[in-house]
Amino acid sequence: MHHFLFNIITLCGAAIFFVPLFRRFGLGAILAYLFSGIIIGPDVIGLITESNEILHISELGVVFLLFIIGLELAPEKLWQMRASIFGMGLLQVILTGFILMGAGLLLGLSLPAAYACGFALALSSTAFSLQILQDHNQTNTTHGQGSFSILMFQDIAIVPLLASLSLFKENTELQISLLGILQIFGLILGLGLAGHFLLRHILRLIADSKTPEVFTATSLLIVVGAALLMESAGLSLGMGAFLAGVFLANSEYRHELETSLLPFKGLLLGLFFMAVGMALDLNVLAKFPHWVLLISLGFMFIKGIVIYVLGRSFKLPKESSRNMAFTLSLGGEFAFVLLASALSESLIDAELTSLLNASVTLSMALTPFLFSLNQKYLRKYSEINERPYDSLPSDNVEVIVAGFGRFGQIVSRFLNAEDIKYTLLDHSASQVEVARRFGNKVYYGDASRLDILESAGAQNAKCFVLAIDDPVQSLTAAKVVLEHFPHMKIIARARNRKHALDLMNLGIEHVVRETYFSSLEVVRQLMSKRGLNQDRVERAIKKFQHHDSQILKKQLELRDDEKKFLDFTRTANRELEQILKEDKTTT
DSSP: OOOHHHOOOOOOHHHHHHHHHHHHOOOOHHHHHHHHHHSSSTTTTSSSSOHHHHHHHHHHHHHHHHHHHTTTTHHHHHHTTHHHIIHHHHHHHHHHHHHHHHHHHTTOOHHHHHHHHHHTTTTTOOHHHHHHHTTTTTTTTTHHHHHHHHHHHHHHHHHHHHHHGGSSSOOOOOOOHHHHHHHHHHHHHHHHIIIIIIHHHHHHHHHHTOOHHHHHHHHHHHHHHHHHHHTTTOOOOOHHHHHHHHHHHTTHHHHHHHHHHHHHHHHHHHHHHHHHHHHHOOOHHHHHHHHHHHHHHHHHHHHHHHHHHHHHHTTOHHHHHHHHHHHHOOOOOOHHHHHHHHHTEEHHHHHHHHHHHHHHHHHHHHHHHHHHIIIIIIIOOSOOOSSSSOOOOOOOEEEEEEEEEEEHHHHHHHHHHHHEEEEEEEEEHHHHHHHHHTTTOEEETTTTSHHHHTTTTTTSSSSEEEEEEHHHHHHHHHHHHHHHHHTTTEEEESSSSHHHHHHHHHOOEEEETHHHHHHHHHHHHHHHHTTTHHHHHHEEEEEEHHHHHHHHHHHHHHOOOHHHHHHHHHHHHHHHHHHHHHHHTTO
16 A cells, blocks of 8 residues: 555656656647656666556556546547548558568568567657647647547557457467457447437436536546446447447537546556656666667658658648648557557567667657647648638628637627628638637737738728637737738727737727726626615726726837836826726815
8 A cells, every 4th residue: 555655656756847848949738748757767766667557557548538528529520430440540551551561571570470579660650649639729620630640540440450369379369259349339329329229318317416526526426337338348448438428419418528637637648658658667768779770760761751642642731741740740549559469469579569669758748849840841831720610701791700719709790780791701710610609700810911801802891800719810910911901990908008009009099998898897897786876886997997097098009118108007007096086086
């Protein structure tokens, strides 16, 4: 018991020390977990020696991750992805596996060893790839969905791949059980029916009991139970959890399930990455560093090329195909399973297994660096939405609204009510898709691009409503409009006072701070509730508005001199307080 507690303290302490340190230098949490696992593992400090036991426990992190992803994919959406899962996913495993198998034969491996090694290295890490996509908010992008499709098929493929190893043993045949296949389909059907007709009612009863800890326990029971059920039929734990998530994707308790499991997912995934680091055989790395590096870079390059070509063959944009290649070129956790099985079947020797395990682990460590390199230097679009911008209507419009956030939504509703022709643009493809589900007419386009504004009818439009959330993108769009379409009056939304000053500095007269009037309305309601005279409240608010407007104009003049700016602001705020106090005493 004390040994178990010591391991927990060691793992938590390593995570607490290394993760903030790595994040401070922009290296990411995944690398921090890997590195901390190597340091505390058996080959360095040796604080923890049972890396395999921890790896088995931490695989639950992958299970929770796949369940949460399943919650984002309703059955109808998963059905729409069937071509990419069983088309692109199948071809990726087959093509990559046989190419790497051929490379193994050229290097002198026997046919059984080349087969086992080639298909082991053809598999990618679900945990690493999906976590990287989630960290960069790219799960719902074109390349995110494509990556997910390939990973899903790989999870399915591990079962026949493990079974196929027995073909290389003498006097054995590959047995395919019709009963086993029927059992898998029966369990999937049963899980779907249970999710639709039973689990929703159970979740409603638990939610009505107002006991959050019991709801969390129910969530854990659903995920782990479904995972074990699918494993009993020969599928992976992750596949069972994913299907459970899919069948509950349309449930009204989807968000509560996700929220209750997020802490477990994050903690166990971190533990998984640490266990992978602990499993790295540094003796092999020290003995054959050139081979470990060559194998890692070699299979990552081959796999990346295959994935890129497949992406283009399935009519994905170049950007999406390249992003998929950088996301999925690494080795995977199932490689460890397949190689261990090949070793037990005497198809490969222990030294080759250790060499390939080290190469797979190194590929995992390299992937965050390569992914960041791609994001920084090779991306062409302004955001990770690789689909082309929408074709915009050619009819004349009076108003162009840039940004469909909280601000832009309200503006567009009034324009609709007044039958004013307008074009509404948003630079986030995912936001546009969500808006369209609610019947809103929004176009995917970057309002800071001249060609997009021209297509939107900026030559003839009278007004430009700048409602973009991000201040930097907002200012970029404002500069383009001011330079190329000076006839349009700009009404700009500012997130805060600094943003307002930046917009005013460009010469924009109509700037509205998004929380300014709502804050004044709160003051109005608060003063009224306290029984103050309504006329006095309105007079005080008008004085505040007038004085604050004068302060803002003066701050604009002094914004380049920090000392004068700060001195003036302090003095002006004191003056404003004094004016309001004097108004109080005169009434």
